Amino acid sequence: MGTFTSTRKLDLSSSPPIFVLPTHLQPEEQHETEDKIYQAGGHITYDAKEARLFIGRVAQKKRAAFDLRAKGVWTDEAALPEHDPSGSHADGVEAEGPARKKVRLSTSTRGRRATSSTASASSEGSRRENQPSDVVWPDLSNHVLVVKLAWLEASIKEGYLVPYKPYIVYTARIVPKPDGQSTPTTSPTQPAHLKAGSSSSSQRRTSKPDVASILERAKAEAATLPAPRRRWDDHGRHANTSPTQHKRPQLHRQTTSEMEYLSTHPLPPLPEWATGPNATYSSCRSTFLHPPNEAFISQLTKIKEARLLRLDDIGVRAYSTSIASISAYPHHIAHPEEITRLPGCDQKIATLWREWQDSADTDAERTIPIVNDLDAEPDIQGLRLFWNIWGVGPDTARKFYFEHGWRELDDVVEFGWKSLTRVQQIGVKYYEEFLQKIPREEVELIRDVVLRHARRVLNIPESKYGTHEDVDCVIVGGYRRGKAFSGDVDVVLSHRDENKTKDLVGDVVGSLEEEGWVTHTLTLHTTTSDRGQATLPYRAKPHGGHGFDSLDKALCVWQDPNFEDDVEEGDGGGEEEAEKPRKKNPNIHRRVDIIISSWRTVGCAILGWSGGTTFQRDIRRYVAKVHGLKFDSSGVRNRGNGHVLDLEAPRPKNDPEVVKMLLQGERVERGDERWKGVEWDDKDTWEDRERRLMDGLGIGYRPATERCTG
Incomplete structure (x- = not known):
């Protein structure tokens, strides 16, 4: 925390009970913050369940809700109650001054407060006279308010309570703890509140903070915390809705036999990607569909899905990172230390591996106990x-x-x-x-039908099939990564003539419906055509869709209209045969997504729809942090000036300066004098465009079968 200076003394005596969230704060920062609140007359509490105002270095609602849940405070997001200017108030709320409400404190705190009210009245009154802003707290009897630490910093700097609304992170009502949950207990050595005005507090407020007391408080608080690896608890115990998840795995202790094993069986060397500067980005390494540790990964995937169903975004990201890292590891794991060396993997994952390894004799039979509990929950x-x-x-x-x-x-x-x-x-x-999963052969048949109808609506003559005047239809998704079966079919349509891809999605779907292949068109987006097929602006409003995609697309229900009817020719004869209704189509229904991309950014579209979820996430992370770019399936933009970068177009070969120029937004054209005599990479298939894009982004090209991060 920074140093605050003010000509006025901040008065927090009107504030509700305050709890300082430890997230992203060093212990010294946390205790310094608590002391500043204490010295300003604030109602500091070390029991989060009693607090109504939470201050911390958090910026996201979900993170704030997660931190409250980790402290045993269960909430549902809700607006704060409206202030009642009449002065009436609900049970558990005290009014102080005109139009002021304050949450009632615990019994012990009220007692301390009563004994010191007379002594502190004059000092509080004088402070209020110097306070330009009269912040009115809402009724927080059944609600909580989470604000940014910057609010406290601004208030201390100004010497009075600045409006808290611009600093709000999360507002919610308190709800009962769900059945089966366990929450942390508070330290018995900590008082429920430290309130200015008590005999002990009056001494402290006239002198500097007692360093010894701060250390004692820190020790007492540390006694209530989990073992050093708190990250597992944050991702597991506190976020769960099942008592089965509260069983903390025993930490693995290396035995003498294991030490002897390591002396005779040294750990295999780490792959190069695990030690380089891009070790944390799964988009910068190869990850195959069937890795050596596939059986163990499948167990971790079940835990990740449980985190997803429990809305534990932090846990989902943590497990996704660990799964992607282990999936790229080229050796069959034989010792837990192999896991802790990998980026994104910690002792928790190593312990889960040990439990899995010890559960049976073969990979096919092995399970993790926590996964068994999840399957039965x-x-x-x-x-x-x-x-x-x-x-x-x-x-x-x-x-x-x-x-x-x-x-x-x-x-x-x-x-x-x-x-x-x-x-x-x-x-x-x-x-x-x-x-029911879709086999590869059926995926290809669906692709062929879509391509046939795209050629029909674009009037592509048969003589042009396979040439640059033809339409391209590319199967993406799990099929392209090599999966034997797919959950749905994703195809990208593109044409080198940009006029032909504008509004193409509606024409293709209409043609498929007319012939009976598409039975339901559930969504049809023309967002790219509506903006002239331009790359999505850098500061665009969020758009609902597939991942980070904003292309024209249709989500369809697909059914093969061809089937053998039980009406045979001559059966019944004449008009009776004609009137006999056909039987119901017995063919299975499938989900099919048809995506349209202009040729200028077809590489972005295919790349954006081909990698695993973690691979796609890490592309965005990497290009944002390393190059300051924004990447999505409609193109690449510079985050600084919003300029569109063309990293797919043909360019000179083997010239490192070219990529620098492209990343800076410069145009690279064949007619430029600088490129005289330079060989050009001027092939113009969608594969070439995707390859040039990946090289230009700095992640390096690898086929889709090596992007299987899950």
Whole structure:
């Protein structure tokens, strides 16, 4: 924390009980912050359950809610109660001065406060006279307020309470702790509150903070914290909704036999990617579909999915990083120390591996106990049931299960059908069919049909098939990464003539519907065509869609219209045969996404739709941090000036200065005198454009079969 100076003395006596969140604060910073609040007359509490105002170095709502939950405070996001100017107030709230409300403190605190009220009245009154701003606290009896540390810093600097609303991170109402949860206990050595005006506080407020007391307080607080590896607790114990997740794995201790093993079986060398400057970015290394440690990774994936269903974004990211790192490791793991050496992996993952390794004799039989508990947990089973509905995410699945109390798909149909979106209704209707995976041969047949209709609506003559005047249709997604079966089919359509890709998605889908291949068009976006097929602006409003995608696309329900009817020629004869209805189409329904990209950025579109989720995330992280760029499936922009960069176009070969020029936004044209006599990389297929893009971004090209991060 910085040093604050002010000509006025800040008065926090009107504030609700305050708790300082330790996230992103060093212990010294946390204790310094607490002392400043204490010296200003604030109601510091070390029991988060009693606090109503939380101050910390957090900026995201989800992180704030997570930190409160980690301290045993369970909340639902909600607006703060409106202030009642009449002076009436709810139970548990005291009014101080005109139009002022304050949360009532605990019994012990009220007692201390009463004994010192007379002594402190005059000093408080004088401070209020010097306070230009009269901050009115809302009724926080059943609500909490999380503000940025900057609010306290600004208030101390100014010498009075500055308005807190610009610094709000999270507002919520307090809810009961869910069944099966355990929360941390507070230290019995800590008082519930330290309130200015008590006999002890009056002594401290007239002198410098007692260093010894600060150290004692730090020791007492440390006694309540988990073992040093707190990250596991933050991702596991506090974020769970199941008592099965509260079992902390025993830390592995190296035995003499293991030490002897290591002396005769040294650990394999770390791959180059694990020690380089880009070790934390999965987009800068090769990750294959079937890695040596696939069985163990499948267990970690189940834990990650449970974190996802519990809305634990931090845990999801942590497990995603660990899974991507282990997936890229080229050796079969034989010792837990191999894991702790990998970026993004810690002792928690190594301990899980030891539990998995010791559970059985073969990889096929091995499991992690915590995964067995998850598989048997009714809540997780119910959430997964709803999560598998097309169009239902983790948030909605939790509403179905916890808020509405639904347990089966029939409950959704009976009690909530009218509240579902069209996508969700179709997801319920074809639930079992959508769960069936699509073999590669069928994916290719669907691609061929889409390509045929694209050629039809663009009037591509057969003589031009396979030439630069033809339309390209590329299968992306899991198919391109080499999966034997896919959950859905994603195809990207593009043409070198930009006029032909504008509004193409509607024409193609209409043609497919007319012939019976598409039975339902659930969403049809023309966002790229609407903005003239330009790259998405740097500061664009969030757009709902697939990942970081903003292209023209259609989400369709697909069914092969061709099937053998049981009506045979001559059966019944004449008009009776003609009137006999055809039987219902028995072919399975599939999910198909048709994406349209202009040729200028086709490499971005195909790259953006081809990698695993973590691979895509790390591309964005890498180019933002290393080059200051924004990448999405519609193109690349400079974050500083918003300029579009063309990293896909043909350019001179083997010239490192070219990439520098491109990243700076300069144009590289064949007619430039600088490139006389230089060989050009002027091939212009979508594969070439994707390769040049990856090289230009600095992540290096690798085929899609090496982007399987999960």
